[in-house]
Amino acid sequence: MSNFLFEGGYGFYVWSATAISVIALGLATAVTLNAYRKAKRALAELEGKR
Secondary structure, three states: OHHHHHHHHOHHHHHHHHHHHHHHHHHHHHHHHHHHHHHHHHHHHHHHOO
16 A cells, blocks of 8 residues: 555655646636536526516
């Protein structure tokens, strides 16, 4: 198990890059969902004013 975690001496680089990627993808997903909800609300408001 420790060989897996240390990745041949590059464990810090591998796991930090993985963590940064997961965080970035999570933030991108959150921003996208927030924009979608905002656009959906704006559309519902516009359709209601016709």
